[in-house]
Amino acid sequence: MAKGLIMKFEQMDVWKRSSRLACEIYKVMFVCKDYGFKDQITRAALSIPSNIAEGLERETENDEARFLYYAKGSAGELVTQLYIGIEIKFIDKHVGLQLISEAKEVAAMIAALIKLRKGCVKESAIEYHFEEPRT
16 A cells, blocks of 8 residues: 555544454453453454455445444444443443443444445334343
């Protein structure tokens, strides 16, 4: 790539935000000793911007949308793992909820891109609420 040439995905706010989200996940999980959980959650986080980039570099709208669907699926996977990480005390609740909020916003941005490409996207408005631990 020529010096100064920016690929189109690098200009997208959704790619920038998902890349920062992946970096935050790596920072939060740095001290985690459960390497299976750490590997899974960091892979899910890394998969979001990676699939956005791969999709936006594809030649057809169908190919682009397919990789955007993968990115959106990885965002759902990440949200699930964040909830679990909070519940099992691997992730601070306040930090985890902030990361969940950002992951959901990124997923909504991806859904909007898919809608532009495909005309529709499956979305739900279900919210998860924590129950406080019983003492």
